[in-house]
Amino acid sequence: MKENIKCVDMKTSDGNLIFRFEIYDKGVNTTAKHSNNGNGRKNGNNGILITGKQKKYLFRLLTDQGVEDDEALIELRNRLNVEHVKEASKDNANKLIKELLAENNEE
DSSP states (O other): OOEEEEEEEEEOTTSOEEEEEEEEEOOOOOOOOOOOOSSSOBOTTSOBBOOHHHHHHHHHHHHHTTOOHHHHHHHHHHHHTOSSGGGSBHHHHHHHHHHHHHHHHHO
C-alpha cells in the first residue's frame, strides 16, 4: 500500500474543497544523479555510455568476422554484459573494440 507523504487542499474562501493534491512515495530513488558533462550520456553508475560511433564500429568489426544482424546484436550484448547495447559503458566498448581488432588481426 502507498504511504501518503503530502496532501495539499485548495479551498474556497468559505472553506469548500476545490481540489486535493496528494503525493505518494513509490520508493523511487531521487538522489541518483544523471548529469552530462558534454562528452556523452551518463549511466546510473556514473560512467559515460557507449557512443554511436563506437556502436557502429563494433558492428563493423563483427561483420568482418562474418557475424551480422541479430547474431551480431546478441554477440555484443553478451560480450558487453548488458541487456541493451546502448547501456554499455564507453570504457567497456573501447575494451571490446581492442579485443575484436586483435581477433580480426589473428585471422
